[in-house]
Amino acid sequence: MQRLLNRRTTLVAGLAAALALATACTPAEAPKPIATPGVEPTGAVELWHFFTDREAKAVDETLAKFKAKYPKVTLTVKGGQDDAKVTTAIGAGTGPDVAISYSTDIVGKFCAAGAWVDLNPYLQRDGVDLNAIAAVARSYTEFRGKRCAMPFLADAYGFYFNKAMFAEAGLTEAPKTLAELSEMAKKLTKRSADGTIERAGFLPLFGFYENSPSHFAPMVGAKWLNDDGTSAIGTDPAWKELLTWQKELVDWYGYDKLEKFRASLGDEWSADNAFHKGKIAMAVDGEWRMAFLKDQAPGVEFGVAPLPVNKAERAGAGYITGNVIGVSRTARNPEAAWALIKFLTTETDTIVDLSNGIRNVPTTTAALTSPRLSADPLFKVFLDIFANPNSGTTPPSGIGPGYQETFSEFLQGWQSGTKKDLAAGLADVDVRVDKMIKLAG
Amino acid sequence: MPTTASQGSAGRNRRSPRHLVAFTFIAPALIGITIFLIYPLIAAVYFSFTRFDMFNPPVWVGLDFWEYVLFDDPTVRIAAKNTLVFVLLMVPARTIGALLTAMLLNAMKRSRSIYRTLYYLPALAPPVTATIAFVLLLKPGTGPVNTLLATLGVEGPGWFNDPDWAKASLTLLALWSVGDLMIIFVAALLDVPQALYEAASLDGAGRWARFRYVTLPTISPVLLFATITGVIGTLNYFTQAAVAGSVASGQVTSGSGIAGTFGYPENSTLTYPMRLYSIGFGNNLFGAANVMAVILFVVSMTATIILLRRFKAFSGGDS
Numbered sequence: 001m002q003r004l005l006n007r008r009t010t011l012v013a014g015l016a017a018a019l020a021l022a023t024a025c026t027p028a029e030a031p032k033p034i035a036t037p038g039v040e041p042t043g044a045v046e047l048w049h050f051f052t053d054r055e056a057k058a059v060d061e062t063l064a065k066f067k068a069k070y071p072k073v074t075l076t077v078k079g080g081q082d083d084a085k086v087t088t089a090i091g092a093g094t095g096p097d098v099a100i101s102y103s104t105d106i107v108g109k110f111c112a113a114g115a116w117v118d119l120n121p122y123l124q125r126d127g128v129d130l131n132a133i134a135a136v137a138r139s140y141t142e143f144r145g146k147r148c149a150m151p152f153l154a155d156a157y158g159f160y161f162n163k164a165m166f167a168e169a170g171l172t173e174a175p176k177t178l179a180e181l182s183e184m185a186k187k188l189t190k191r192s193a194d195g196t197i198e199r200a201g202f203l204p205l206f207g208f209y210e211n212s213p214s215h216f217a218p219m220v221g222a223k224w225l226n227d228d229g230t231s232a233i234g235t236d237p238a239w240k241e242l243l244t245w246q247k248e249l250v251d252w253y254g255y256d257k258l259e260k261f262r263a264s265l266g267d268e269w270s271a272d273n274a275f276h277k278g279k280i281a282m283a284v285d286g287e288w289r290m291a292f293l294k295d296q297a298p299g300v301e302f303g304v305a306p307l308p309v310n311k312a313e314r315a316g317a318g319y320i321t322g323n324v325i326g327v328s329r330t331a332r333n334p335e336a337a338w339a340l341i342k343f344l345t346t347e348t349d350t351i352v353d354l355s356n357g358i359r360n361v362p363t364t365t366a367a368l369t370s371p372r373l374s375a376d377p378l379f380k381v382f383l384d385i386f387a388n389p390n391s392g393t394t395p396p397s398g399i400g401p402g403y404q405e406t407f408s409e410f411l412q413g414w415q416s417g418t419k420k421d422l423a424a425g426l427a428d429v430d431v432r433v434d435k436m437i438k439l440a441g
Numbered sequence: 442m443p444t445t446a447s448q449g450s451a452g453r454n455r456r457s458p459r460h461l462v463a464f465t466f467i468a469p470a471l472i473g474i475t476i477f478l479i480y481p482l483i484a485a486v487y488f489s490f491t492r493f494d495m496f497n498p499p500v501w502v503g504l505d506f507w508e509y510v511l512f513d514d515p516t517v518r519i520a521a522k523n524t525l526v527f528v529l530l531m532v533p534a535r536t537i538g539a540l541l542t543a544m545l546l547n548a549m550k551r552s553r554s555i556y557r558t559l560y561y562l563p564a565l566a567p568p569v570t571a572t573i574a575f576v577l578l579l580k581p582g583t584g585p586v587n588t589l590l591a592t593l594g595v596e597g598p599g600w601f602n603d604p605d606w607a608k609a610s611l612t613l614l615a616l617w618s619v620g621d622l623m624i625i626f627v628a629a630l631l632d633v634p635q636a637l638y639e640a641a642s643l644d645g646a647g648r649w650a651r652f653r654y655v656t657l658p659t660i661s662p663v664l665l666f667a668t669i670t671g672v673i674g675t676l677n678y679f680t681q682a683a684v685a686g687s688v689a690s691g692q693v694t695s696g697s698g699i700a701g702t703f704g705y706p707e708n709s710t711l712t713y714p715m716r717l718y719s720i721g722f723g724n725n726l727f728g729a730a731n732v733m734a735v736i737l738f739v740v741s742m743t744a745t746i747i748l749l750r751r752f753k754a755f756s757g758g759d760s
Contacts, residue, residue, distance in 0.1 A: 112494075262691065401723060439509055440725050
């Protein structure tokens, strides 16, 4: 009996110790105080980014200029990192001083949890004018009043069309409205005798390449979240308009035929991309597609334009997103970290160099109008999309891309025809998203 | 009896130094198990009752995340159902496939080692590479398998692009790389004493009776091992399903970005661990992710206990 009691005592003590460890082994580090104005940054600073190959080289060239400007700062750079690694490393207290993420989806999470520190004190101390940054880029780098990130170049999504196919069909310019897009898509589509799609004018399936609801939302000005952070998907009529248009086009092709056609297409990021191969005549894509086309399909004659829209007053719209950069809460040298971020995101020459090297869109007004910016007529289209007030982005949220993923799940059923009640489906999305947002706190 | 008690007491005293030595030897393993198994398990249970973001101290929220996972998130149910189907499809397919292949190889008189190597080779390929290659082989329209079927006048299925075929395609992939299990069965079959077969033959046992009453009971520990590791492995099935969805959707990507193609097509390949990952790292609901992890542990443990008991009954207690 005594032995049994001893065993129980040992077990309870062990469980209690493990529980105590579980509660104790969670990071909770107080933010470090910022230095007085004019203090020269010194010491070691570590930067993690996700770039590889050509883009990493362009970043390295810019970072060499930072090293020259701040000789007392020792900069260590690690490329090819992703958000999950950064999240885990910061949580474990071993994160980098500075990290660049390719997704604005982490901003809500990192700002709310304080994984990245609030940059407002640094911005105010150094008198940085945030109005010099485009409004859309400002919006996706802050959450609930906390600016924990700065925009590190942006991506603008527009519309690509194959000029040769347009000429063949007697078309001269890109569609400006959704009705025109449907009409042109039908005109440019080729089918075999049994109805199999051989070439799609436009492949309207969500989930295909860059066809996500976030990239299509600016076509109708659809709203994701209400001001109080809850889901607006079920109540904004713009979504219904977009999805009704999309389903009509899907049904014209036939969902099964579209899926079969889609399955025959090459990978988006390879030289077999369907637009490169002339399997689709029109596509929604980011500005980077131009570099891919130049590299992998130089023979393709293409034009670019803003997204087709539902109303004339929304003309010029596109989807905007970008890379974001922030200082980890566990940064060993936040002053040098901030100096690096300030150099990369507020200095015009640096931003222009990065834009010219990586071929992404600069985010400050001065850089956008800089004579040093390499902006050929095609790239200029994306600069205009970026500056257009009708362009939209996906707002930061405490659940990251959870609201987009939940919506996309419904869209799979919607476009395949298994979910037919649009209003009920969208209302259900609202309920699910709101529940997640509430749980995330 | 008093003598026994007295001896017992004296015996324990004499054995104490030996216990200490034994404990010292197993201490490294015990420490490892405590740090890497027991502590994370208890921590996961604790975190499942908290709002936890990996950066701040957890906040106690009671059963909120349990309620969410069990009742409010339909995607968890889809993922759990898919995983159950994978367990029912893959575990028997891999176990029977490996056993049949091993029996076939052992029955071969010539070139046995060459075929053994050939069948084992796919298991050596890294899972990501093997999956990409397999998806491209079965790609509708351009893949060699459907091209070959077309020449025979058969219209091939959509494989990984068709929600009705995607699970079967992943099962085929699992069968293709069955070499790891096959090699264990080859060794087990070689260990079956020939004398037992001879005795069974003398008793008039046919081919099936020899397999049922000699081979199967003898290799039952290996069958048990294959089934338990198969069930646990399939409950944790992630990489192949994630990569297959990504490649088939036409958006090969990596890192966190891969979560965007999880489950393609139409959530048919979304597994329980994939939902666990996306709900935690994607949606920042680490409490819910911990609930899912605890449930997964309980299910794995229960399945293992049930299988152990079943096999024990089947093999007459030898397993």
